[in-house]
Amino acid sequence: xxxxxxxxxxxxxxxxxxxxxxxxxxxxxxxxxxxxxxxxxxxxxxxxxxxxxxxxxxxxxxxxxxxxxxxxxxxxxxxxxxxxxxxxxxxxxxxxxxxxxxxxxxxxxxxxxxxxxxxxxxxxxxxxxxxxxxxxxxxxxxxxxxxxxxxxxxxxxxxxxxxxxxxxxxxxxxxxxxxxxxxxxxxxxxxxxxxxxxxxxxxxxxxxxxxxxxxxxxxxxxxxxxxxxxxxxxxxxxxxxxxxxxxxxxxxxxxxxxxxxxxxxxxxxxxxxxxxxxxxxxxxxxxxxxxxxxxxxxxxxxxxxxxxxxxxxxxxxxxxxxxxxxxxxxxxxxxxxxxxxxxxxxxxxxxxxxxxxxxxxxxxxxxxxxxxxxxxxxxxxxxxxxxxxxxxxxxxxxxxxxxxxxxxxxxxxxxxxxxxxxxxxxxxxxxxxxxxxxxxxxxxxxxxxxxxxxxxxxxxxxxxxxxxxxxxxxxxxxxxxxxxxxxxxxxxxxxxxxxxx
Numbered sequence: 001x002x003x004x005x006x007x008x009x010x011x012x013x014x015x016x017x018x019x020x021x022x023x024x025x026x027x028x029x030x031x032x033x034x035x036x037x038x039x040x041x042x043x044x045x046x047x048x049x050x051x052x053x054x055x056x057x058x059x060x061x062x063x064x065x066x067x068x069x070x071x072x073x074x075x076x077x078x079x080x081x082x083x084x085x086x087x088x089x090x091x092x093x094x095x096x097x098x099x100x101x102x103x104x105x106x107x108x109x110x111x112x113x114x115x116x117x118x119x120x121x122x123x124x125x126x127x128x129x130x131x132x133x134x135x136x137x138x139x140x141x142x143x144x145x146x147x148x149x150x151x152x153x154x155x156x157x158x159x160x161x162x163x164x165x166x167x168x169x170x171x172x173x174x175x176x177x178x179x180x181x182x183x184x185x186x187x188x189x190x191x192x193x194x195x196x197x198x199x200x201x202x203x204x205x206x207x208x209x210x211x212x213x214x215x216x217x218x219x220x221x222x223x224x225x226x227x228x229x230x231x232x233x234x235x236x237x238x239x240x241x242x243x244x245x246x247x248x249x250x251x252x253x254x255x256x257x258x259x260x261x262x263x264x265x266x267x268x269x270x271x272x273x274x275x276x277x278x279x280x281x282x283x284x285x286x287x288x289x290x291x292x293x294x295x296x297x298x299x300x301x302x303x304x305x306x307x308x309x310x311x312x313x314x315x316x317x318x319x320x321x322x323x324x325x326x327x328x329x330x331x332x333x334x335x336x337x338x339x340x341x342x343x344x345x346x347x348x349x350x351x352x353x354x355x356x357x358x359x360x361x362x363x364x365x366x367x368x369x370x371x372x373x374x375x376x377x378x379x380x381x382x383x384x385x386x387x388x389x390x391x392x393x394x395x396x397x398x399x400x401x402x403x404x405x406x407x408x409x410x411x412x413x414x415x416x417x418x419x420x421x422x423x424x425x426x427x428x429x430x431x432x433x434x435x436x437x438x439x440x441x442x443x444x445x446x447x448x449x450x451x452x453x454x455x456x457x458x459x460x461x462x463x464x465x466x467x468x469x470x471x472x473x474x475x476x477x478x479x480x481x482x483x484x485x486x487x488x489x490x491x492x493x494x495x496x497x498x499x500x501x
Contacts, residue, residue, distance in 0.1 A: 039067045039110045041086065043077065056080055063088065067110055070139045071095045074106070084110045092117070096139045098125050099168050113139040123166070128154040128197060130166055142168035150175065152195075156239070158182045159195055171197040179204070183239075186212040190235070200239035208235045208246065224264055224352075229253040230274070242278030250274045251475060252285075256352055265352060267295045268475040271305070283309045291327075292470040296390055297336050298354060299470045302345070303329030323349040333357060334469045336392050336432055338367045340383060341463045357385040365395055366464045367434075371412040376434070377404040377459045378425060392432070398424035402459050405437055416453050420445035 044061030057079040065072040065086065075090030087107045094101035094108075094115055104119025115137045123130040123137070123144055132150040137143070144166045152159040152166065152173050162177030173195045181188040181195065181202065191206030214226035233248020252274060254267035272289035287293075287305040307325040327333070327345040334340075335357065343361030347354060359365070363383035367376045380397030387393060397403070403425045407415040422439035429435055439445065448454065 039065060041065045041077075041079070051078075054080065055082065059086075065108065067113065069097050070113060072106065072108060072115075086110075094137065094139070096137075096142060099142055100124050100126075101137055101144075115139065125168055128152060128166075128171075144168075154197060156183060156197075156200060157195070159193065161193070173197070185214075186210065188235070188237075202235075202237045202239075204235040204237075206233065208232045208248075210235065210246075224256045224258055227255045227257065229255070232274070242276075244276050246274045247272070253475070265296050267293070268470075268472065269293045269305075270475065281311045283311075292474075294470050294472055294475065295354075298333065298347075298390075299335075300327055300331065300333040300345070300347075301468060301470060302327035302331035321351050323347075323351075325349075331359075332463075332465065332468060333359075334466075335385065335387075337370075338365060338385075338392065338395070339464065339466065339469075340365045340385065342383070353390050354387045356387065359383040362461055363397065364459070364461050364463050365397070366462075368464075368466070369406050369408065370433075371408045372406055372414045374406040374414075374417075375464050376406060377462060378402070378427065379459050379461060380425070392429050394429065395427040396424060397426075401425040401439075403427075403437065403439075404457060404459060405434075414450055416447060416449040417457060418445060418447050419457070 041059065042062075042064040043059035045059070047058040047060070049056055049058065059077040059079060061075065063072075063074045063077045065077075065088075071094070072086075072088055073091075073093040074088035077089065078087045080086070085107060087105065089105045092103050092106045094103075094106060094117075100123070101115070101117060102120070102122045103117035105117070107116040108114070116134070117137060118134040121130075121132045121135050123135070130144060130146075130150060130152050132146045133148045134146070135150070136145045138145075146165070147163045149162055150160070150164050150166075152175075159173060159175060159179070159181045161175035161179040164173060164175035164179075166173045173193075175193050175195070177191065179188075179190050179193040181193055181204075188202070188204055188208070188210050190204035190208045192204065194203040196202070208231065210228075210230040212228040212230075214228070230246060230250060230252050232246040232250035235244065235246050237244040249270065249272060252267070252269040256264040256266070258264055269287060269291070270293075271287035271291045273287070275286040275288070277284050285305075285307040287307070289303060291300075291302050291305045293300045293305070305325060305327050307323070309321055309323045312320045312322065325347040327347075330341075331345040332339065332341050333345055333347075335354075340357065340359050340363070342359035342363040344359075346358040346360065348356045348358070360382050363380050365378040365383050365385075368374070369376060378395060378397050378401070380401040381399055383395060383397045385392060385395050400421075401424055402419075402421045404417055404419050406417045409415055418437075420439050420443065422443040423441035424439075426438045426440065427434055427436070428438075448457070
């Protein structure tokens with residue numbers, strides 16, 4: 001008996017196959033296609049036996065398996081010859097063409113070359129690490145499937161979900177159920193995410209939420225922090241080119257906070273589609289179809305909007321940001337108590353403040369008189385509004401400018417109206433009210449006293465639509481229930497070990 005046990009490791013080294021009968025004759029008789037599937041199993045000790053009427057072999061100590069390019073190592077194993085399965089336990093290691101899988105146990109099937117891994121599963125190719133309680137690994141396709149939760153970590157991102165699949169050769173992750181993708185200064189949450197590691201392209205579907213923190217200038221503790229929150233149904237994102245596209249009536253919130261976390265101002269924007277891109281110092285956002293926007297006292301709507309933000313170095317070394325937003329196709333803008341409309345609308349700002357608003361083509365501005373309820377009107381080929389600290393300072397129409405100004409006494413009584421035309425008409429404001437009206441060059445005008453004032457006095461192209469003004473509450477309904485603690489902290493890059501040979 002002792003002599004037999006001493007010879008046992010040598011017998012295993014000669015080739016222990018899945019199946020019945022002597023190993024060497026079977027190999028000699030099998031065709032090439034079958035011979036490629038032969039399994040070489042080695043161990044320090046083999047014990048034969050039965051379990052629930054099934055023939056088994058127990059392998060103890062330094063267990064090794066090789067099948068084509070697949071290699072497994074473990075402390076112990078139980079072989080089920082009829083099923084062509086082996087259950088490996090104790091520090092199990094699977095190596096498959098660059099992939100390294102570690103787990104507490106692996107049930108390996110040599111027919112389909114799959115391994116069911118349980119307990120502390122860690123799968124890595126040296127650049128990415130996947131961790132899960134359990135998983136199914138297909139060695140032929142180098143594909144892993146997880147149904148009890150999974151975390152993917154690489155140098156660029158951390159991805160977690162309730163379930164998912166990873167394809168090593170394609171470097172692609174398909175994750176499902178409460179998916180969270182965290183990157184430096186940004187995070188994404190969705191029902192489903194497909195992430196391509198080699199191209200840094202990701203697709204997100206269902207209840208998509210993105211948070212991004214603008215870290216530019218954060219070395220200055222007094223500089224406000226800008227947080228961008230984006231909600232939608234479908235997202236395509238390319239990190240390498242800085243391009244992303246959100247669909248499904250997306251909502252964007254840009255929140256400026258001071259060092260204490262108090263909100264300074266908020267930009268709210270909705271559309272059918274939102275696209276954004278970054279190149280060097282230029283950030284561009286394009287909003288398409290049914291665009292609605294609120295930023296402080298400014299509200300606007302249009303068919304489409306192009307928003308550019310350029311970051312330049314100032315003379316004192318601090319960053320200077322210039323912003324330009326173009327509104328196309330029936331744009332409407334409201335600022336304080338004024339409404340502007342025309343063919344195209346442009347807003348220019350510095351940082352987060354508005355410097356000017358320009359209306360080009362069929363430009364029209366209107367304002368309701370607070371005392372009489374009548375609507376002051378201004379039109380021209382273009383209208384320019386100038387702001388100081390986001391407060392309206394002046395309105396100017398030119399050329400071929402026209403205006404209707406309704407007059408009231410200091411007591412608020414109506415006193416008729418003035419209708420005028422000129423090459424240029426300028427209106428200045430003080431504390432939000434009209435302070436002065438001035439007509440320049442080629443001036444004509446007529447005064448209507450209250451008793452002869454026409455019932456309907458309006459300029460051509462008259463437009464007054466206060467009911468269409470976007471309001472903050474219509475944006476906030478979309479984000480009710482989203483608390484600050486729901487937003488995600490940025491994840492630091494992680495360096496991973498190289499795969500085991």
